[in-house]
Amino acid sequence: MEFLVNIKLRWSDDMDPELKAKVIRDERAHAAELIKEGHLVRMWRVPCRFENWGLWRAADATQLHEIITSLPANPWMYDIDVLPLAKHPVDPIHTAA
Template identity: 80%
Template sequence: MEFLVNIKLRWSENMDPDFKNKIIKEERAHAAELIKQGHLVRMWRVPCRFENWGIWRAKDATELHDIITGLPANPWMHDVTVHPLAKHAVDPTPYNA
């Protein structure tokens, strides 16, 4: 099953820069694993904001919840919006989820 996910981050105001960099490195390494596992399909940054949109794959909403809440930056995700996606008859891309 595919999901369109919007994640907005809000870092702590007085966050130690070294700790923030550690979380960012952990997040990127974790994302690389999720890509290998087929869960993270595409990711776009929203320019000038700590926000992204992504296409995620999971067997169901519960698995997606576990994946998203397991992200290293999850404590700083102040707004996550999830849209389940369904196949459309005129989608030009082969559907393999």
């Protein structure tokens, strides 16, 4: 099952710069594993904002919840929107000859 996920982040104002750097490193390493496992399909940054949109794959909403909450930056994610996606009959990936 595919999900379109929007995540907004906000670092703590008094966050230790070393902790922030560690979380960012850990987040990238964890994302690389999720890519290998086929869960993280695509990721886009929103210009001029500290947020992203991602195309994620999971067996169901429960598994997606487990994946998102396992992200190292999860404690600083303050707004997460999840849109479950269904196949469309005119999706170019399925209609291309």
